[in-house]
Amino acid sequence: MSGGYVAQQLINGLILGSMYALVAIGFSMIYGIIRLINFAHGDVVMIGAFVTLGLAQVVGVPFPLVAVAALATGAAMGIIIERGAFRPMRGAPQVTGFIASLAVSIMLQNLGILILTGQPRNFAFPDYLQKVIRVGAVSFRVIDLCIMLSALVLMCGLIFLVQKTRLGMAMRATAENLDVARLMGININRTIMATFALGSCLAGISGLMWGGKFGQIDPLLGFVPGLKSFVAAVIGGVGSIPGAILGGYILGLSEVLFVGLLPPIYSAYRDAFVFSTLILILLLMPNGLLGKRMEERA
Amino acid sequence: MGRQRNKLMFPAFIVLGVVFVLVARHTLNDYILSIINFVGIYIILAVSLNITNGFTGLFSLGHPGFMAIGGYVTAILTFPAGRKSMLLPDMPAWLAGIETPFFPALLIGGVCASITALFVGVPVLRLRGHYLAVATMGFLIIVQVLIINMESLTRGPLGLNGLPLFTNLWWVFPWVVVTLYVSWKIKFSSYGRSMLAVRENEMAAQCLGVNLFRTRIVSFAIGAFFAGVAGGLWAHLVSAITPGSFSLILAFNIVVMVVVGGSGSISGSFIAGILFTMLTEVFRPLEESLDMYGLGEVLMALVLIVILIFRPGGLFGSREPGFLIHNEK
């Protein structure tokens, strides 16, 4: 196995990891602030992908604007999901919230099938993004580079927002202790909504990236990446944004290396491998790599 | 002080049921009969999930995984030996030579599911709440992947078809009765009370000496057994079995039944199973004629969310309707 092959796998892993990381951040942020798994998060990715496809191909919107639309769509979906499914569940047992978000996810998927049919659609990018760059033995497309760079920019932007702004401080305080945050005058409804919006806008733009990377999208697209990003968030430590980023890259790299380096007979077991890892981590290291001990919040 | 089942109700139910089966098989057409069979299978699924989820408050999405195990084991066992070597040439010889009648095959399928539940449960049931739910979902996916890839035994994604059509009301009805009986017995036994205690307040239950872990594992295994049997019945009703038959959507649908009926209520699951199957049958032709696939699922998800917000206890909460329980006082 040549060094060039391994390097290529690493690059692929980083690209995949960037996308997982963006979605995982959203999971972690939402879990951090309301202690509930948003199962519908993966479907926000799907909606982002379809909305951008529609805008780009049907309406003919220029590409950079499409990216902005992806962010906006994601944020809007996050707010809708929060208001519709999560806010009514506040105070209910943990599992109830989980079933509710599962229901939302299934509803979104089937709405997608209803409106768009299950047919996969081709995702076409402008030609200048499809160009292939070669660096030594490694090759990738311009779009791949864009994915990695924009993911980094978005992650840095988000971390800046969370660490240095007033809203970010409110989010961190609310995530730690909801009642005391209220005693500070923080409007927790708005803070939670903002968290959903921010986390979901990252998922929205991942949808655009997903379409670009894999070329094909369908309404059930959100399920597997959503679940895998959840695994990534758990690996890194749910509730921790740096953890989610770390987990995303670890998962992306492991998945690609698993398929790329093991004999082909094992690649079909890739998904089983991912979920076995999840179960192991939940059992042995539930706080993940960077997570803090989170008390249960009803 | 205690609650005692009205002693006549259960035998009456059985007699009524037998009469119903006799009449139905004589008068109704095949299509409706198959729907009634589905009703029975879904009742078994819902009630058995209640044993696992509802009584103990565990939350398992892995039920279809156990169905798959039971279904495939039963199918492989009942498959005529000659056809087995044709369709599954790579199957180990000792297995290819076996051909068993339906009943033992069902039992073995259920037992295999149960044993799997024990193995899976020991690590996984240490988790709680939504982490447990996700882990059971992972289990489901792992089972699917394994089935797809163990082609010598299962024929992979193509699945097995041409299964003998053993299932009919004379098979389904007794299994429904057994499932109801077992879950009723469990719920109203001291064992069942310890399960409910675990669900209501774990710490208190522990203080009272309830062995949490054993309670969980046993309820998990019992639920899995009936899910496995349901899988076997299902396979031989539809005459085919594929990895895709046992999906997360199915897991979700069973959960909807349990929640709508009332988590912890056997009668609730019974009624919900009937409602659900009938609604599905109404929606299927509707979706086809309107070309609106997915409509039924959307509505079901919506109904679940509404119920969770406004009436999280479902139809019956965790109780049974009064006329089934005769209060001694």
Added chain:
Amino acid sequence: MLSIEDIHVYRGRTYVLKGISLRVEYGQIVALLGANGAGKTTTLRTISGLLRPNEGRILYGTEPNRKKIDISRIAPEEIVRMGISHCPEGRGVFSELSVKENLMVGAYLRNDKPAVLKDYDRVCEMFPILKKRPNQAAGSMSGGEQMMLALGRSLMSHPKLLILDEPSLGLAPNLVDMIFDMLARINTEGVTMLLVEQNAVMGLHLAHRAYVLEIGRVILSGTSKDLACDEAVQKAYLGGR
């Protein structure tokens, strides 16, 4: 300033406050005493809006000649805005945030940056230890330091009424003395206070007036001097004669 009129409060299905009435006059320190489970914390949480009474009113007026309004059903954010600051039981310090951020979050609702900075300096002058390592994570501080941080944080909203839940909890006696001296000083600067204390000696020493709660009802009230001399109080809360 604050007048609680016959409030009945439930926590879940438990009937905790069974008709509490009390008053806090402008500029006073009022102590709320009683055993565990009497309902003292519930009372404070109802005032700050985290809980809502089933019946009764809580009237509050920021100034003597201003009209009083019923705050019993107003959101906690609004109540903070009106000048009530609640220093919660167990300090409630944000352990993931730094010392400086904890103080700043206390001033979350304020817009007047220069005044906020002035208050920040004042708090640091009152509790010099907070100035030493402003970027330290609050969770790594000792109990006494966290109490100072929590108190400082409450002051950052420039409150008119400060309600404190068990400020002495878990602190060494010399620290308790220091904190209570600080509270007395803050009071002389014009902040009205309502404090819940299990340490009845300290509470009565600091306060002008006091109430004693028992299983959700006020059983005694009066000036702290009177209560300190009351035999029943002495036996139950002050360690007997």
